[in-house]
Amino acid sequence: IVQVLLDYDPGLSQTLGPSNSTPLSSAATRGHTAVVIELLAKDCSLIDNTRTNGKNALHLAARQGHVDIVKALLDKDPQLARRTDKKGQTALHMAVK
Template structure:
């Protein structure tokens, strides 16, 4: 039979451990989100090692991986992936870690996420749409080489040519024309790439698409 003092010591140690764990859990949520945002890899990995859920989300449904990717914190993204988070998870706006990394032009983060098999093709907006919207041609080609669907339509039925033409990304438009994308699609508002380019003052882009259309006849 154990002596009373041994039992008391055991119970005290167990209670202390419980309280410590409770303190970590109670205060770690904001710390984890802040670490992902600020790129504090050491603090974040420490919290994850102590049991914080790698799929922790903020009020907008952004996971730690989405936040770190959005901010371009490559080292933090790499560290997070070791804890097996949901790589393809999408926030309340429908954005994934890869989508926001592409939107921000964070090439190194995109490379890390592609290596982790982040989804390229899915319903709604895709990483390739974001690359076209922002005119990130290097990332566009990288996503395309990885298997992104160049013909995918956004929720408003816009394609990559429409998005690039709308925002004045002339080099990407030329590239898309050379790749042979359809030139005369219309989105849900009935607007074509040429019309969208002209309405935004991108007449040079409209002329490039019109000339390509003439050559294809």
């Protein structure tokens, strides 16, 4: 379904929901690995989006323990691991909570 929607309108991947949530951040939070991979394949710049609290998709996936998504995100941008949210926390901080 995701692929069909993105083929119809690629801009849907950039839509924002509550707290600046994106389809990528929602998929990362919920553990939808195939969706994360599909979204990044269509638009790798999505990896730079953050929620209003500064958390990115890596923070969210790490907090939920979604190892395959963490790997997929880091494969696209290893420096993502060093990015901090508005509290100064990295994905590692999220993983150990």
